[in-house]
Amino acid sequence: MGFELDVDATRWRQGLTTVAATTPGLVPVIKGNGYGLGRDLLAREATTLGLGTIAVGTYAEVPDALAAFAGDVMVLTPWRPFFTDVVTDDRVIHTLGRVDDVSALAAAAPGARVLLEGETSMARHGFDRHELAAAVAALGDLHVEGFAIHLPLASRSGGGNYAEAESWAAALETSQVETTTLYVSHLTSGEVAALAARRPHLDIRPRIGTSLWLGDLGALSVRATVLDSHLVARGEHIGYRQRAMPRDGTLLVVAGGTSHGIGLEAPKGTTGVVQRGKSLAKGGLEAAGFSLSPFRIDGKQRWFAEPPHMQASMIFLPGSAAAPAVGDSVDVAVRFTTATFDAITLR
Numbered sequence: 001m002g003f004e005l006d007v008d009a010t011r012w013r014q015g016l017t018t019v020a021a022t023t024p025g026l027v028p029v030i031k032g033n034g035y036g037l038g039r040d041l042l043a044r045e046a047t048t049l050g051l052g053t054i055a056v057g058t059y060a061e062v063p064d065a066l067a068a069f070a071g072d073v074m075v076l077t078p079w080r081p082f083f084t085d086v087v088t089d090d091r092v093i094h095t096l097g098r099v100d101d102v103s104a105l106a107a108a109a110p111g112a113r114v115l116l117e118g119e120t121s122m123a124r125h126g127f128d129r130h131e132l133a134a135a136v137a138a139l140g141d142l143h144v145e146g147f148a149i150h151l152p153l154a155s156r157s158g159g160g161n162y163a164e165a166e167s168w169a170a171a172l173e174t175s176q177v178e179t180t181t182l183y184v185s186h187l188t189s190g191e192v193a194a195l196a197a198r199r200p201h202l203d204i205r206p207r208i209g210t211s212l213w214l215g216d217l218g219a220l221s222v223r224a225t226v227l228d229s230h231l232v233a234r235g236e237h238i239g240y241r242q243r244a245m246p247r248d249g250t251l252l253v254v255a256g257g258t259s260h261g262i263g264l265e266a267p268k269g270t271t272g273v274v275q276r277g278k279s280l281a282k283g284g285l286e287a288a289g290f291s292l293s294p295f296r297i298d299g300k301q302r303w304f305a306e307p308p309h310m311q312a313s314m315i316f317l318p319g320s321a322a323a324p325a326v327g328d329s330v331d332v333a334v335r336f337t338t339a340t341f342d343a344i345t346l347r
């Protein structure tokens, strides 16, 4: 019992199946902490879904992916000549986004499979569209598997990413890049369908992580065990920082701390004594420099008594709230892309 994720497996897999069935050409993204679920677990699910290609974030993630998944593994971070962990394997698809890198990879790994990436309004990686001809000229024996675009989560026009995706689709069709496969990130299913209808010669393949793996948050519940509980009086000093408690209440020590990805946002800095006095007069624990924790106890999100520790958090519960017993568990609202669990259970 600690900081744990419970997955309602039937419900979660139902969601995965629905997304896969309604997303032709889906490439699941399996990167980082595996969206809280772990990359190996997700790779097995991708296999069960019958998908032929997965995308990982970095070359460091490739060996595990090749071991856990029998199909192709696409690397989202573009290849660079100075990377020391590049895996060359027939099942690995590299991403290229700089002309110099095209010739360098062509020399280093002739025959390698690659995607060419276009630089979108994200401005993260990729070729400017005027560089495409030079990129194609530098390909040598590299095998182009597709073209890729990565779009923002929020478009500036408010009208979505469609216009930008469509303009890249047009650029691809008129370019010398010999592929009809366009990998897209962050288009809605409606935008993908519209693009596919508008560009029937292109095979549009969405690369999706969050809305696939975390598409049904109701199937995932995070529980933290109450490890200890102490009555505290107003003004009593506790913790590493010996901060004074704001009222009488209960100090709960709950499993889940910085090592689990809890409370990475900096706790509110405490300003000068005068300023603090003024804020306190206005009332509220936030004004007193306390931070709201992701732990939900007796129906409410509660305040950290001090910044989270490595393996546990100290939570202040006012005397008016019903305190859980040691050994009980409480709900936690985590950010899955930064969470690490002591255990993940599929039920």
Ligand SMILES: *Cc1c(COP(=O)(O)O)cnc(C)c1O
Residues within 6 Å of the ligand: 029, 031, 076, 150, 184, 185, 186, 207, 208, 209, 210, 211
């Ligand atoms: C992470 C990533 C994705 C998946 O993003 P989600 O928001 O998790 O769906 C897609 N494409 C690229 C290039 C990425 O880096």
